[in-house]
Amino acid sequence: MSEHSVFDEMLGRDAQIRAPYQNFFDWFDKEDPKRLRAKNREAEELFRLTGITFNVYGRSEAEERLIPFDIIPRIISGSEWAKLSRGIEQRVRAINAFLHDIYHTQEILKAGRIPREMISQNEAFQPKMIGVDVPGGVYTHIVGIDLVCTGPGEFYVLEDNARTPSGVSYMLENRETMLQMFPELFSKNRVQPVQQYPIDLRRSLAACAPSMSQSDPTVAVLTPGIYNSAYFEHAFLADQMGVELVEGHDLRVIDGRVAMRTTHGYKPIDVLYRRVDDDFLDPLNFNPDSQLGVPGIMDVYRAGGITIANAPGTGISDDKAIYSYMPEIVEFYTGERPLLQNVPTWRCSEPESLAYVLDNLEDLVVKEVHGSGGYGMLIGPTATKKDIAAFRKKLKARPKNYIAQPTLSLSTVPIFAKAGLTPRHVDLRPYVLVSPDGIKITPGGLTRVALKKGSLVVNSSQGGGTKDTWVLEE
Amino acid sequence: MLGKTANGLFWMYRYMERAENTARLIETGQRIALTRLNQTDEEWLSVLQSADCLEGFNATHDEISRDLAVDWMLRSKDNSSSVVSSVNAARQNARLVRTAITGEVWEAVNSAYMALKKALSRKVSERDLPSVLRLIRHHAALVRGVTHGTMLRNDIYDFARLGTFLERADNTARILDVKYYVLLPSARSVGTSIDNVQWESILRSVSARGGFRMEYGAGGGPREIADFLILDKRMPRSLAFCVGKLCDNLDYLATEEDAGAASREKVGMLRNGLLSKSIDDILDYGLHEFLQKTLQELSMISRQIEQDFRFYA
Incomplete structure (x- = not known):
C-alpha cells in the first residue's frame, strides 16, 4: 500500500496519461472548455427533469436535491476489471455460504474461525432466520461491494453492502446522460454496456421464486413510500423492470400468500424486492410499530410462500466487526486465498488493538460497527484535537462498538472544475446479482467522488458527487 | 394494476385538468374586467364561485379585488384548487404512479411543476398575467399531448x-x-x-x-x-x-x-x-x-x- 504519494487514475504517478484514458484525453484536449461547461449545465437540467433526486435526512428545506454529476468518466481497462470481478464473485459466493451457515449448523463457529459472541451477541443477527431454507439458497440477491483503489490494480474492499445496496439508478442514469451528451465518445471508445441491469435484475429475482410459484413469477418492489430518500430509485427500478411498486398498505396476507390490492382484487406476489429494513418488514414478527411492512409476511416466508430479496438477517455480513473476519470467511467457504484484499482492521473489542488505536487516533479512521453513510466516524488525520478528544471518550466508553483502519491513500480521478481538470478522491461500488443461475456483475458500477479538495468522504449525504464508470472492451 | 396506482392516475389527471381550467377562469375574469366600463370587482366574485373556491377565499380575506382573487387562484397554498396546489398535487401523484406513466409523461409533468414553481414564486403583476396564463395552458397541453402520443x-x-x-x-x-x-x-x-x-x-x-x-x-x-x-x-x-x-x-x-x-x-x-x-x-x-x-x-x-x-x- 503506498502511503505517501496519491495515485491518480488518469495521470498515474508520473503525469503520463494512463492507457485506458488515452482516447478520452485526446478528445478532451481538443474540446472547447466553454462547450463542456455548457454541457455540464445541460446534464444538471436533464437530471432535474428526470427527477433523479434524493432527500437528505434532517434537512427539510432541501427536500429534493440532486447528486452532483461530473462529466469526466472514470475508466477501467478490461483486464483490470476481469481480475477485479473474479475477486468480487469469490467474495459474494463466500458471503452467501457464510449466511447459510450461521443460520443453520454454524460450522465456522464450531471450527473456531470466528468467536461465537461475534454472532450470538450481534444486533444484526436475526434469530427468526435460524433454520429457514431460503428459496434457491440465495440470501443476498443484490450486493454492492464498496472498493477503493490505492495504486494500479490495487483494490481494497472498504465494506460489503448485502442488506439493500442503493445507488444503482445513478449508475444507469449517469450512463444515459453521457450517451445523450457525448455520443461521439462512445463511438471512439468501446465501453461495456450497463443498460441490461434492470432486465438482469428481473430475471435474477424471478429465478429465485419459491418452488410453488407459476412459470412466470410475479415480482414487485416494496418501498417505504414517496417520502423515502431513495424513492426515486425504487420507482425507477420498478419502472425499468416493468413490475409493480408497492407499499405496505397495498399488501395483505391472504390464504398463505402475500397479495397486492389491484383494481381487480388481490393478486399473489412471488418475489418481493424490498427496500424496507428488516426491522420494519413485519410488525407481527419485528418492530410492532411499523407501518411500512406487511403483518405476517415472515410467516408466509418461512412456509415458502414468497421470496424476500434480500433475505432478512443478511445485514450481519455488512457488520464492520464481521468485515474484519472476511479473509477467514472467504478461505473457510471457498478453500481459496481471497483475491480481493481487506483493509487491515483493528477490532477495538480486543484490548491490545484498543490500546494501539487509542495511541494512534490521529492516524486512523475509526468507524462504528453498525454505522453507514459516513456518519459517526472519525478521520484522524483531518480531525481537530477537540474532535479526537471527544471521540476518545466515546471509544473508551463502548470499545466493542468500533473498529479502526489505517487511512488509505485513496486514488483520485480528475473532475471538471472551473479551472479545468482537478484531482478528487473516488471510490467504486459495483453491483452484483445472485441467483441459482449464477452470479452476474455489471461492468463498472457507481463511482462516487468527494467534490471538496482533499476530502475522503464520498457519501452523497455529505457533499459527494458521482461519475459515469467505464469498463473498456479488451 | 394496483388500486393505489389507479387512484394516483385518476387524481393526477384531475389536478392537471383543474390547473388548466382555473387558468382559463382567470383569463375570462381578466378579460371581462378589462372590457367593462363601470369599475367594480363583482366579476371576481363569480369567477371565484365558478372555481369553487369562494368559501375559502372569504374565510381568509375581508374584501374582493382583482389582485387578491387572482393571487388566491394562482398561487395560494391554502387554496387546494389554486394552480400551484393543483400542479403540486398532480406531480405528487405522478411520482406515486411513476411506474405506470411513460418517462415522457413524467418529464412533462415535472417540467410543468418546475416552470410554474418559478413563474409563480412571486405575485404575478397585471402586466405579466397573460404570459403566465399562457404558460399554464402550454404545459397542460404538453402533458395531454405526450399522454396521447406515448401511453399504451x-x-x-x-x-x-x-x-x-x-x-x-x-x-x-x-x-x-x-x-x-x-x-x-x-x-x-x-x-x-x-x-x-x-x-x-x-x-x-x-x-x-x-x-x-x-x-x-x-x-x-x-x-x-x-x-x-x-x-x-x-x-x-x-x-x-x-x-x-x-x-x-x-x-x-x-x-x-x-x-x-x-x-x-x-x-x-x-x-x-x-x-x-x-x-x-x-x-x-x-x-x-x-x-x-x-x-x-x-x-x-x-x-x-x-x-x-x-x-x-
Missing part, C-alpha cells in the same frame, strides 16, 4: 381519462351554474350588450368561443350556448361529450369479473338523461336545478369509481 391504450390510460373527463364535466357544469341566470329566457328578453359580454365570457371560460362561432356564425343566443355546452356531442368540454367519454372508458375497463358495474350503471343513467332531453326540456326543468343535480351525480360517480376499483384499502 390500456387500463392505465382509461383511469387517466376517467380523471380528466370527470374533472372537466364538473368544471363545465360549475361554470354554467354560476352564470345560469344570464342564459335564462327572462334574461334573454333584456338583450343588452352586457349580456353579450357575459355570454362570450361563458364560452371563453371553456375555450368554446371559436367552436361556437364556427357552428353558429354571428348568430346564436343563450339557448344555443346552453345547448352547445350541455348537449353538443362534438364539443370536447360539453357535458354530453365528457359523460360519453366516462361511459367509453368504463366500458374498456369492464372485464369478465364485471369490474366497475356499479359505476357504469350510474354513468349510463346520467348519459341517458342527457341523450333523451332537448335544451328546451332542460330550461323548462330549470337550468340551475338541472346543473345541481348533474354535479351531485358526478360526485357520486367519482365515489363509486373509487369503490369499484379499490382505490383505498
